[in-house]
Amino acid sequence: MAITAVFQAKHVAISLNCHSPHGRSHSFSLYPRRTLQISHQLSSRAVIFSPNGKVSNARLKSERCSRSLISPVAMAPSGKVFHGECFVVQDNIDTDQIIPAEHLTLVPSKPDEYEKLGSLALCGLPSNYPRFVCEGEMKTRYPIIIAGSNFGCGSSREHAPVSLGASGVKAVVAESYARIFFRNSVATGELYPVESEFSLSKEFETGNIVTLDLESNVLINHSQNKQYTLKPLGDAGPVIDAGGLFAFARKTGMISSASA
Amino acid sequence: MAMSINSSFTSAKGEGVESFLGNSLLSRTCPSSSSLCNNVRMKSVPKIVAVTAPPRPQERAPASTGSVKQAMTMTEKILARASDKGCLSPGENVWxxxxxxxxxxxxxxxxxxxxxxxxxxxxxxxxxxxxxxxxxxxxxxxxxxxxxxxxxxxxxxxxxxxxxxxxxxxxxxxxxxxxxxxxxxxxxxxxxxxxxxxxxxxxxxxxxxxxxxxxxxxxxxxxxxxxxxxxxxxxxxxxxxxxxxxxxxxxxxxxxxxxxxxxxxxxxxxxxxxxxxxxxxxxxxxxxxxxxxxxxxxxxxxxxxxxxxxxxxxxxxxxxxxxxxxxxxxxxxxxxxxxxxxxxxxxELEPVVAKPHSPDNRGVARECKDVKIDRVYIGSCTGGKTEDFVAAAKLLHASGQKVKVPTFLVPATQKVWVDLYTILVPGADGKTCAKIFEEAGCETPASPSCAACLGGPKDTYARMNEPQVCVSTTNRNFPGRMGHKESQVYLASPYTAAASALTGFVTDPRKFM
Structure with a gap:
């Protein structure tokens, strides 16, 4: 069972809600200003946001949680807050480590091969990293990746952001990105490539529980009780919200609807 | 900054949409248009034709004269022409x-x-x-x-x-x-x-x-x-x-x-x-x-x-x-x-290599002379062109020796492959590249393709299926790039690759030139 805790906080600054770029999931809740509801699956701690930016933790009085039972409290049509375990990688993670070239025979626009790409995400990482997608599974347990600088360098293969998105990744938080990876992430709408103000890859540990709030551009590491400000995505954000370049262009009237 | 599309759709809603529809410059407004209108109205009053004011220089916004004032780089000029703009500056988003x-x-x-x-x-x-x-x-x-x-x-x-x-x-x-x-x-x-x-x-x-x-x-x-x-x-x-x-x-x-x-x-x-x-x-x-x-x-x-x-x-x-x-x-x-x-x-420069596992991990070739290697690879869009093979052949010919490790040759294209068998290597007694490679004990030039530069399917020619060390004329050496995750790739010039093939270690080509 998932834990659901409702806090009555006097100074809640931000409301939380959560959805995926393509409505493919996910976990969180949106509640009126002064009530913050948190569906918190893995940690016995929750967070109260206050206007001065400080984060306070609160013990949850509740039942044990089970990872396999992630039950969304509410699905909101808009808003961008993601929550869960993070996976940490270092600088210069290139596209061959994200999706090794031998798997590029998979064509992302074919649905079954899209799923397969997801199961292979980050399988090219050196063996000192834990597995990103467990053996025999199609999805990752880590919805958020924390990276150092120049994430996604190397080839122009769109398979890279696609494999991450297909595995269930919602966002990457990196100090910086290689140009083509960033652009492909936006064009496909597969994930949010967010920039941190400095490298977090040495501060975070894989498995830390994090909340990424792209409306306030804040990243919270609940496991370490720390909060970080992120650089805004700017106009790239709405393109990803829409589900990528084509969906955005249609939504805004730049191009006409798809022909049958 | 990592935001290539950032702010792009602001312009996309304006000029971008128009150029997308093919009528990009139609809706430009000129700051002087209202004064032009006034002139027209004055002319339409018949009795005061004689006192029409002499034409005054039009007010022009700086942007409208930018094309003659602003110096541009080659890249900016190419993109300006391709987007039907007079001039462009870095950071502008254009179709x-x-x-x-x-x-x-x-x-x-x-x-x-x-x-x-x-x-x-x-x-x-x-x-x-x-x-x-x-x-x-x-x-x-x-x-x-x-x-x-x-x-x-x-x-x-x-x-x-x-x-x-x-x-x-x-x-x-x-x-x-x-x-x-x-x-x-x-x-x-x-x-x-x-x-x-x-x-x-x-x-x-x-x-x-x-x-x-x-x-x-x-x-x-x-x-x-x-x-x-x-x-x-x-x-x-x-x-x-x-x-x-x-x-x-x-x-x-x-x-x-x-x-x-x-x-x-x-x-x-x-x-x-x-x-x-x-x-x-x-x-x-x-x-x-x-x-x-x-x-x-x-x-x-x-x-x-x-x-x-x-x-x-x-x-x-x-x-x-x-x-x-x-x-x-x-x-x-x-x-x-x-x-x-x-x-x-x-x-003042010396032959260099990029050591594992990053193309910027620069090292002077002569300082890597103790690095034992298992194979050499000459190929790819970077180092598999005709002149790359001619360079390697020249060095091999000059040495008169045989390679000590398997040396894989993958011509980039069919034309390069033909060149290996037809072009005579300068200063090599009328020999072709293919002849020199054969005499030096290299592998026979393979079918043209990207081959092992990026690993590929397991049966790809010269793919690194073992955790070996390779000197390669290709372009990337991130972990697993040429196949095995634990393999090590030293990126180098065709000269350095050929010299390394002759010794079985990363080798400065000056040893043979």
Missing amino acids: VNTDILMTHDVCGPGTIGIFKREFGADAKVWDREKVVIIPDHYIFTADERANRNVDILREFAHEQNIKYFYDIKDLSDFKVNPDYKGVCHVALAQEGHCRPGEVLFGTDSHTCTAGAFGQFATGIGNTDAGFILGTGKLLIKVPPTMRFVLDGEMPSFLHAKDLILHIIGEITVAGATYKAMEFTGSVVENMTMEDRMTLCNMVVEAGGKNGVIAADSVTFNYLEGKTQKSFEPVYTDGSARFNAEYKFNVS
Whole structure:
């Protein structure tokens, strides 16, 4: 069972809600200003946001949680807050480590091969990293990746952001990105490539529980009780919200609807 | 900054949409338009015709005279012309018209899938003569999905009547496939698709190679390529230009590959992110087209958006007979502004390698002499051109020795393969490259393709299936790039690769030259 805790906080600054770029999931809740509801699956701690930016933790009085039972409290049509375990990688993670070239025979626009790409995400990482997608599974347990600088360098293969998105990744938080990876992430709408103000890859540990709030551009590491400000995505954000370049262009009237 | 699309759609809603619809400059408003209207009204009053004021200079906003005032770099000029703008500055987002869109067997099927999904099953590409499809990555493999991907390209090329599709049907012998070329970036140049002043997009990061022809060329993903297939246009951000001035006497043991590895080592793998890298100076002017291609090929390894070299008589001579299309080169203005300028005196440089596992992990070759290697690989868009093999052959011939480790040779294209058997190596007693390689004990030149440069399916020729050490003339050495995750790749010039093959250790080519 998932834990659901409702806090009555006097100074809640931000409301939380959560959805995926393509409505493919996910976990969180949106509640009126002064009530913050948190569906918190893995940690016995929750967070109260206050206007001065400080984060306070609160013990949850509740039942044990089970990872396999992630039950969304509410699905909101808009808003961008993601929550869960993070996976940490270092600088210069290139596209061959994200999706090794031998798997590029998979064509992302074919649905079954899209799923397969997801199961292979980050399988090219050196063996000192834990597995990103467990053996025999199609999805990752880590919805958020924390990276150092120049994430996604190397080839122009769109398979890279696609494999991450297909595995269930919602966002990457990196100090910086290689140009083509960033652009492909936006064009496909597969994930949010967010920039941190400095490298977090040495501060975070894989498995830390994090909340990424792209409306306030804040990243919270609940496991370490720390909060970080992120650089805004700017106009790239709405393109990803829409589900990528084509969906955005249609939504805004730049191009006409798809022909049958 | 990592936000290439950031703020782009602000302009997309304004000018971008118009240019997308093909009437880009129609709605420009001029600050003087209201005073013009007043003049017209005055003229329409009949009795005071004689007192019409003499014409006064119109007020003009700075932007409307920018094209004559603003100095631009080559990259800015190419993009200005391709977007029908008088002038452009770095950071501006513009819709550019595409002269050539190239795709291959790895990203083509996905691009086609997106094109059909978004534009409809019966949609036609924007221009069947501007799409170039080059199967090259996973060709000589039993992998069924890889073979299927080439079939998808063929079906699409036929359905769309694509003019330039370099097909291969008989995988048992590449020579019986006259249309088949091989590695796309080298084939694009050899087949005359690279032309000064044009805009080339390709679904491959090394598309930047074509910047050697004084054009704008960069790699894109499937979604952007699918958009171009339908519209011929792409929204891009104008990059600031970094200039690299290479002067001095080029030593005989140095290769263009040494220069670009040196530069990447200097500025790091993210040193040119979002930027154009313009190469100039006497050394570049004296380079052949293939050497210039080597320089531009690896700008993406520094994060660069494009590399560019001014077109000159070397360029025009290369293009002679390769293309019927007229082209118009552009050149960087003398007073153009650069984001950064680096100067190198190449006579002071030594042969270098990029040590595992990053192209910017620069090391002087002679200082790596204790690194024992298991194999040497000469091939790819970076180091598998005719002149790369001639360089390796020259060194092998000069040494008169045999290689000590397996030395794999993968010509980039069918034309390069033919060259190995026909061109006589200068100063080598009338021998061809192939003859020299054979005498030195190298492997027989393989079928042209990308082969092991990027690992590929398990049965790919010369793929590193063991955790071995390789000296390679290719472009990347991130973990697992050439196959096995624990393998180690030292990137080097063809001279250094050949010298290392002779000793079984990473070796400075001066030992044999």
